[in-house]
Amino acid sequence: MKNPFLPSAIAAAVLTLLNQTAAQAQTTEPAAAGDTSAQAAPTQEVAKEIQQVVVTGVASARGVRKVDSAFSITTANEEQLKQAAPSSTADIMKIVPGVYAESTGGQSGANIEVRGFPSGSDSPFVSVQLMGNPIYPPPTLSFFEGSSAFRLDDTVERVEVLRGGPSTIWSNGQPGATMNFILKEGTDTPEGTVRFTTGTGSLRRVDMYYGGKISDGWYGSVGGFYRKTDGVRDAGFPADDGHQITATLTRKLDQGKLTIYARNTDDKNAFYTGVPLISSNNGRTISAFPGFDPLTGTLMSGEMRNFTIEAGPGKTLTKDLADGRGLKATVFGADFDQKVGDWSISNKFNRFDGDLNTVAMFTGNNPLSMNDYLKNAIAAANGNAAVVAAAGGVATAGTASFVHGGAVDGNQQVVQAGLWAVEKQLRSFTDELRVSKDLGGGHTVTVGGYFADYSSHDVWYLGNSHLMTAQPQASLINVTLNNGVIVSKNGTDGNINYAPVASYDGRNTAGFISDDWQVNDKIKVDFGVRHEQQKISGTISNLTSADTDNNILTVYNNGTSMPNGSNTYLSRTDSANSFTVGGNYKLGKNSSVFVRANRGHTFISFDDMRGVGNQADVNNHGILPTPKVSQYEVGFKTATQLYTAYINAFHTDFDGIAFTQILTDGSELHRISGSKGNGLEFELAVRPIDNLQLALTGDYQKSEYKDNPDTAGKTVQRQPKLQFRFTPTYRIPFGEGNSAKLYGTYTSIGSRWADQLNQQYLPAYHTFDAGVLFELGEKIEVRLAGTNLNNELGLTEGNSRLTTGNVGPINARPLFGRTWEASLLYRF
Template identity: 45%
Template structure:
């Protein structure tokens, strides 16, 4: 098995390197004229030429394809839209695909959990976990039929590399009608394609976290009017939080084939992703007051993790089907294959057609620790801590505790700080196919009507092993502990020989099948300086979810092995829930172009969020599923650009209803009765750049949010597994969870031209304002700020060197606390939380041809 993995890694690296070396030779041997004057008007341009053209085009004149029927200039787009080129993506210093979303005002990805599995918050959208109101698209096609599932959000199956030409990030507005009808935000990644002249790049990166990475891209002509491209990356990294095994390991390969004709374009693309990523669980910190945090003794909050070689390999006896081996190094990774295509054609007489399709399938597994109770000394955990706070309540002095796992043996000091955490494994196999067909007709000059049909069919096959509480040292790179005790002369095993206190609390199989069918109409009408648009979408989601029923079983028939005496396992029967909902969404917008470089707009829209397999379907019965979540949004904006100033400002008022609160226990199992509530939010988004002198730019991305919960005059019942507290927390008027009231990024940059090229240096200051953990507002997470930097040198025509770093001042800031609990997460002054990673610096050398 290990040899196969090594061979795969070598083949991928060799393929990338071999293709790129061949591409370099082809580029050098090419005798084609590369001058713009000799190239046909319809010829595809090299990336270098595209960059030169971009300098002659203002941001507001860029044509964007996301959120419109046929494409629209940015100055005419009557909605909040952020775009970034390949170079601008790199300048943002994104730690992951999700982390890139920070360039859009109002979007706040929590990147403290690792490369994948991010929580993505959108200002005014009451989320709090995963990414229910965010969709990832590639070439305009959604990557999966639902934006999120338990242990899955769509950025987890997309990696940034040099095959990406640009990204368009749309918030609200017409996104409720097009694509998958996302009411929140959509990031559409546009791939690089082949060029008339062979061109590309190869780059090598080394990072302070022992990152080793190779990136490459090559675009080339195949035949007359046919173009191809290949590219991808491979990397291996210990991570800033070193788990004693590779934190991030894997790669991605992408290929495209494009055909141009006088009347249209056809483009096919394929992508293979195989990447393993450490999922980072919260670590202990000291909380002083309501929102002041400091290091916990023995833990560096900037670089430590519980993950270790000692707890890396386990056997999970409660996993459906008789148990399974699991490996923490597999993390929250993805092994996915994609195949898609876009076709655009002019039929003449004002008729055009457009079709986009995507087929993808693969595994998106999770191997990770999930927080349990707060730490305590071994002696207290065994004898003194109440069971409501995770204690065991054994007879005084009765226990024997020794180290388990690799290098095990030896007694554990009774004063050793310990903790028990869930070692969860979720196998998730996904399949997806979707198609978006559009037919447009110019009814009369300035007016275009578009009719479209969106179809998606997708499945989910899961096996879960949740719970699996492992007793371990409360130390970086933790070691597992096994415990037995004497009860009246009888020896009982509290844990197994791996340190597990149980063999799972929620061991299920789950299969979801769904089909979405949508029909939409969109009309765009230009009258002088005005551009009006109106669109409506009628969509049906027909889904079913089948979950095995559980029966508690003594796995080994031995009452003295306490860890497996009552393990819930599938009993051969199933609960099936059918979910069939239909709803209409609409949007209306008006844009007025005050001048060639200035416009104002207003827009209103209403949209709907259908339930996913795990939220609103699993745990409910047919006919009694959670209601549709609905939003209404009114926004207005102003766009302006001159040589001195670029400004894109919007204001909004968003109202939600149909939100559901479902209490869960420490294993993530639904308990109690769900409650409904809503929210009301007002805010401002701003993107701007000031260029006071040549080569100096001062850029700002900022948002202000006044959002709170509504429509629930009662309170949310909860049991806090950390403090043992039970209560009922009112939520009306409380700040939206995990969403800062204020967030901004300020980036001054300066470009210094030289005879041999140029050097650009920048620093980004980010401020994140007050934010809270959950709807109760009982756990404050404070404020923080960070500094990132970059220095990029372009040398002659072919070389680029860049040095970039994040959190260079080692700021301690929190994005979330223990998400398994409701209410305060502090016990004895200690909180489990996810802090920012410490300083990370990367150096890259790239050759462009």
Template identity: 50%
Template structure:
């Protein structure tokens, strides 16, 4: 379809959505303009929705009504968070259209994509904020996306999720999605709650907060959580274990307020990667690998929890895989808002320091028989003259045993799998400050000028690879193999060393100035425009690698070709200055129906990992969007059509070969995406609400002959959910029945579209009872135990499917039941 036709279809679709709102005629009298019409009677919830104030993406700290906003933004309230029972921060974002969220990794380490933005892993176009400040200025570094750096608990009052819009000008200039976690503050009236949650997978969790006055005009809030879990998929050890403490103090002045907050998080979480599955019918159908349950299967076990990896000649490191993917972070920040006789001053500061670590399993190769593994090892060893010479002859076979018990394995048809034990440690620190000054130039026109400063660093130590041979079973055991000429294929299960070792240190600085003007030309028409100029400087020191025999013994095959840092380093640096801008308009057709349009131009500076890979290109992003927002007694609708183009984007992946070796691949490409996102709700009868949210997307690669015309990986063309909720008022309590049916369309797991990921559907149900100051809630997720996969094999090039149909994919978690009880005080 040509661009003019696509634009016409986009505008027509948004207009049609407005015309299809049947309640417009029911809820109000037909009118010509919003200025001469009294609003129709509204339900309390609808009135609240119309008057809801949002602060994310706005120039002024006092924010604006959601219906006034000329951009797409969703709000998630505290009660919505509790109702969903998300297994992690990213899981919560499934409540937002326009985002594709893969949370099958567990609590941390998800993949999140935005509106067809070509990602490929992690969350490269997602910024997480606390009270308007970025947690870390760079949205994603390898093994560390923004969502991993924050944990949800009951100290969060609400979450605002902005897609596209004016964010290219403010804060860290995120062109994708900005997720702002707005914390509770203490009020003049003391209040608090405690909530206990248990889950059938072995979850035990407590959330609490309490706030109130200290003195007149000085309030406080304190809270947090602690959670213990053996893993969403059982690991045999405490997999999800930790918690956080959150506190803030707010001082109110006659002309504003100041809030200082602090967070300390110490949490570790099991990180789940792809497991063996079986594909048939050209990838359209998937089924369980024989002897496994994809909803609960885990390659973690006590037998392979503590491993020793070789880091260099005569050097080794003990790794506790039970540490998983986690953080040990301290966060401090403040917000200041003052009215200085017609000038509004706003300042938001944030400081973060600590660790983000990954000590986890990573799969890469399909399972095989023990006999095939030994045969392949014999062939490889006999092809190495040094091994044959040291052994005094070639090998003709081998034997295997269980490492822990020493029991011999004689069944050559026993299935085994090579699993990497990867160790990544990142020591991070960041400081950001966002200062703004706003002034009304004349009635209806407000000018805002501001400055943004960020300084951030990361010190990385990586050891990727370290394959261990495991029995292909739930909670596997390590296997040792010795060839009959004396060559040792493994040590304690370790069959190969690191394929990539890294010792690196990076420092980044960003300085930006921006200006924004908002002009309410008429009571119905509001325009805004913004411009930003930013300079970024990055300097890094990166280790050089060598590959060799770590113990100088050819007969120990497992460390004959390992990567290690050799003590020499090279430097990288980037210094760039780039502009970005945005223009938007919002127009009221009636008191409760507005339409908007926006264009923006943004970018992504090359970050630490891009420079390490030799990529110094800017990623340029152009976006256009049109939409409507409306709400009444009977319905609400937020619909946005969007178009975006990308150029200069880096696709980077860690590829693992069947023999345990690996490499890093880098590809430069672009993309184009068209789509629409929608949040709809109908209230046909008292106490019944049916919500409908979803995204249609047509996103294709371009500017790379390898990928041109292929569908952007992982993101479905169509996804939606239907969520009914029904309130039953009783004399002694209020019951609420709720549920969510979700459909996810077909996708591909690789940019070449050779790994099909078939569509799937899930069903979640819940019931809550609220009486007096107490609430009890029972929820069930994936109640049909649907086998759906969100990711294929991210560490191979091509389909990754064997001749027998076996492949690696990351499936949904199986059926889960949670029970929570809360008391307010």
């Protein structure tokens, strides 16, 4: 078989030789008299980059220098996070090569795709950790993805994002990407900040942080935020409203440390799905729908904010769209590390308890005229013999009126959108214990175990279609036919079509062993294996259909889905093995090359089990396989005063995953697909003169499906072949202790397919962001930043509840339009 790494290996070898030559020249050729540039010390910022230690994906809790790590990892400190101006936790992933984040839904509910992995929504291959432990062990469930359980604020010191590599044997064994957030801790030098922020959507936000020494050996910190905003897409009501508080308590030990942390979050965020657009040229050209600004508009409105769900006979519920996809949760944990002679002990645990509910609009069928809607409604009613009989004859015409009064013109464009409500109560406990021993001869062996216990209690109300105008802050529409049939009442034109109540429990237990071998001063290799078992079960309500008002002429609530009082119990036990092996060769003090291979897996989830619906199919590995993935990498790393480079080539081979898509009628589409792909990731920076840095990050990949004849050879959905970000930064000192830093980012995202069959085309797009940071002495910072300053109309998602491509009027989810933020920080 042709070696996919040969070109990349040659490139890495050339880079290696060039770097060795440069290193030798620097060590053998002294600087000319009077020339101090060759001996110039790195700036403080560059020195931190060169000496930066990462703790994610390594056996030792003390970590390893990033430039010496034998895996692909991206890091961002507090300032780099602010400079990236992420709109949400998921949006941080835009700085990570090999990952594409669709964060246009708002603070929560992102879709995150990882290089070559076959996923179509949420983030099944991205785990979110706090202090090295997963916040909630399964990375994704329906209406939950890991980044939704975390909010950024000024208590975060840095984030580390590990891709593949050794992550398959540690913690929850994520084979894709792991985001690990490290909190600030108190130090000997007290530090406090308060930051006020305003911006687009009438944003009002306050962040505070304070950390310092409590007494000998004891340190503490506390901080958080309060925020309220109408949102970038103005729904006519506050879209984001919440607060968070985080605290740490650290005890310094002799050759060790114990940190206890707690975080409480109460935050609700409007969730945005598609808006009306015009698609032409087979989806290659996207333009605004008449009367609708796709960059700032949303169909949500104050008129529909408090909506009613007819859940059963005599049972109605009122929900608030402002609740969106919220987080009301507490996480409590500890991180313990102790060295005793040649032994090291590390233990991390946390407890998560939270409600992550979704109350949101989900767009359905594509826009059409009011006249066409009436024709369809008449045909549907006349096609139901029972309805015709009850009405005493067929309908020949219909009338449409606004809920707030007045007739609707027949040429008015209208859409249908479901107002869904999903309650999710999530609980989990995780613990990871590691014991390491220096055996001599360069060998350090680590053995340990991982345990996770977690649950989810779900109450779903899907469907609940509403008829509305295809306009920003849409108006609801009532429709009646001339034979007495009521098609839409108070805007509701469709029943609850899927309403399960379910309780799930899961338990994962894993054991692992690894060996880090320092062969000599230049060569270090590591090897690790893991065995894991998962046991999951669920009690899921059986459903029936009924008419909630016993009036067949009110067709909008006929056939409403509801529990029938009985339940189905499902369970499954799986086990799998994972391994990783890698090596690092130091070319010089601050440069190295690495190779890595791993084999990982994912287990089926609660939703997979519910989706197939019976115990025989749950047990059938042909229907619900245990997906496995192999990854191979070769990379080059270097960090100097002049330049920084992290480059790696990768190959992925995925053996199959059960894929589920919820369609407009509440039904589920199931497929099993594998994938394979090759690519190159790069993080480059050059500093040609003082105070100027030019950075380029991104990746090129070619990934396609395999194993399924319907999709084999098709490009893996939602992932661009090429994406990159170019970020120049220039700092201008003026006066004593004062400076201005100018920065901007040009982002290019290649074309993608929204679906597995490659029928919904998503065109390439390009955006420009910029900002300026004024540092006024040591106490004051003023920042002004803007995103999508060119108002690019780029799509991150097509109509995910339809399976075919469309031209003409469509629903799709575009980027947020031009936004800005201004903040004032005072340090004390």
